[in-house]
Amino acid sequence: MSGRVGDEGLVVRKIREGTVIDHIPVGRALSVLRILGVSLHGRHRIAVLINVESRKIGRKDIVKIEGLEPRLEDLDKIALVAPTATVNIVKDYRVIAKRKVEPPREVVGILRCVNPTCITRQEREPVTPRFVRVSVKPLMYRCVYCGSILTEKDIVEQLAGQALD
Ligand SMILES: [Zn+2]
Structure with missing residues (x-):
């Protein structure tokens, strides 16, 4: 025990089924949600982490959405605001697929x-x-x-x- 609560300590518990979008550039988490058409008054439970530590890109945002699996076209669009993002599809608390995003043609x-x-x-x-x-x-x-x-x-x-x- 280091006694220090790192950013990972903030992290909301695992989701059972849905999507975790990691390595979003800082400040763009809400843009990603918007692109996915996720409404704050909708049926999805959402966790948004803003400005947490990342080994890969310094600081980052993370978005977790329960009960949502993005369509391929959504993944393309995410790349418009978060080209560094990795998209993890979760089923039964396990990541079953990891996808890189690419800006659409x-x-x-x-x-x-x-x-x-x-x-x-x-x-x-x-x-x-x-x-x-x-x-x-x-x-x-x-x-x-x-x-x-x-x-x-x-x-x-x-x-x-x-x-x-
Ligand atoms: Zn024009």
């Missing part, structure tokens, strides 16, 4: 074009935003309609600025 919806005159931002009958990946490092997407470029900073700002329902 195409993003439909979710993001907003940075060009205020883009057809996707018209007040009347706007078109659903659609972006294609131009580069992974640094992360960059291009609007299919007007060609504007979204940087990683734009993406994180957009997804972090939105509150959970």
Whole structure:
């Protein structure tokens, strides 16, 4: 016994069935939840750890969601705000699958074009935003309609600025 309660001591007990998303960059845990469409008033029990120690990336956030297994497309989207994330699928208290995330080739919806005159931002009958990946490092997407470029900073700002329902 060192007598010191490390960050791991904070960690909420294991979940029985669901998903643990680890190695999220600090401050982006809530963005990850938002991307997963998890509502604070929904049926899932959620544990969020913010700014805990990590051997791999210094500090990190962790999200645990009971009763939810993310769809493949959700994993892609998580990469938009948490490219370092590892996603663990848990069944009967054991990790049965570990997945790395990768930014999707195409993003439909979710993001907003940075060009205020883009057809996707018209007040009347706007078109659903659609972006294609131009580069992974640094992360960059291009609007299919007007060609504007979204940087990683734009993406994180957009997804972090939105509150959970
Ligand atoms: Zn556009």
